[in-house]
Amino acid sequence: MNPSPLKPPRNLLQTLFNSPVIIPFSRHLSTSKINQQNDLALYDELVLFNQFVHQQPLPSIKHFCKLLTRIVNMNHHYPVVISLIHRLETLEIKPDIYAFNISINCFCHMGRVDLGLSILGRVFKHGWTPDCVTFNTLIRGLCTNGNIFCARQVFDEMLVSGFEPNVVTYGTLINGMCKMGKVGDAVTLLKKVEGESESVIMYSTVIDTLCKSNHVRRALTLFSEMVENGVVPNVVTYICMMRGLCRFGLREEAVRLLDDMLCRNISLDLQTCNVLLNLISKQGWVADSHSFFDLMVERGMNPDTATYNTLINGYCLVHRLDDARRLFDVMSCARDVITFNVLINGYCKVNKINEALGLFNEMSRQNVNPNVVTYTTLIRGLCLVSKLNEALILFYKMQDCGETANVVTYSTLIDCLCKHERVTDALSLFKLMDGARVAPDVFTFTSVIDGLCKIGDVDAANEIFLELFNKKLQPNVCTYTAMIGGLCRNKRLTEAKELFYRMKESGCAPNVHTYTIMIKGYCRNGKLDEANELFVKMNESGCSPDGCTYNTIIQGFLLQNEFSAAIRYLEKLTENGFCLDAYTEALLLRFQSCGQLEFSAKKVSINDDAEERY
């Protein structure tokens, strides 16, 4: 087979270095593959480099540096640039500080900060003076490689050697500290440079880190301090702050921040508006997102399809399907596949499968092609209304239509089959994935593990659990909880306990479901002291019990005739505004009627809908 004329030969560099003549190369622009275009662009630059090398007199090092920068920016060809610089040296073209900085940057990006540092030594050896960029590049490299300590040392070295750090130096170091979770150090450093107009970037970095590490109040305080210091927040600052406020459901503060931003007349583009709109919509604050939408229009912005999709999704999230539909009908720009998917998903979530299917049929009339998401959404919708066979038919139909099922499609079906106790069907689908070359993810594994546990086949579940590790996947809290639950239900308490502690050791925090399942396990095995102990522990580790946890522990005590403890928990349940479930209520009545328990059931609210989860 002939090699593709579009691809440079593999030993390109070698050829170029050894060749005294310019290599002829015919270009074919018909290619559509991006990587081939990148190869072409690189090839062109390499040809140019080769021309430079053979020019007399030689172009200056500046010209070479410009070329090298282009190559780096093109597609991060760091090793290529390193070898080109090496080639310059063999040709006795003296590198300047620019060339050294480029080398350091390349080495840092290749994860070889050590080599970057050795370049610094060579800079001194050649009698050159490093500049701020030299230090900044090294500090950045050290930070991204996790060596904040060394980065700090370079920074201190800079100070004692009389080099003046600039805003970028501080920004780089602050960013590094934030990424390493040392936000306190970052704030201290930030205080040293506050007031600089460019410090908005540093403030944004710290604000973002605070928000992402659950310190949204501290972020808000820093935001105010920043404004007081005369630093004007920009769109980035607002987006970071808004995301934090939305994540913690602080609606009032979020709306105030949005108003503040609009008052400042900060120039907003459509894309930024869509990002903000998405944040508000995802919270289900439809009234706020709609007024923001109106404001966008007032300000002369033309909402695009993404704007409408975001807004429609917001209405769907709060189950206001009629409003979502109205927007869908009146939208002033073209509907795309996402518009349909959003609304179809909205209908599916409220079990309106016929409306969802109606929209699906509407798609072809409007010349919008359904994609894998459309099919997966509908499959999920069908499963939700227990139409499993129809879901399976659609699964095969989508593939007939040329749409390939992906891991989400498989996982959705497998999960639904498991939940309907059709574990054998789920397993055959699970095995089918291998042949279809679709790699199962942690969600797929969790569904299968849970399904097997629920039908009592804990050994099979455990095998799948081990397979997950073999596939280099990391179990999440649901995976662990499913497995622990299975072990508990099968009276394999010691193994369950072991896994519970192993989960914590691996850095996966148990949630309310995990704790409740463990508590139930203890209760069922008559270990009420340990159940009690864990109940206290879960509170201490910041995980609040829910109604199900209370019901579980009350049932445990009642069944062991530990009535006073049961009543104590019953009171706590009431205090915290939770309800009894049907089973707890029946137990209470049973013990009351045989005179073993004196308790007025009137004091507690009973909720027949409260489900027994485990």
Added chain:
DNA sequence: GTAGGGTTAG
């Protein structure tokens, strides 16, 4: 050559 955020659906 060096510092920050975000792009709608399962």
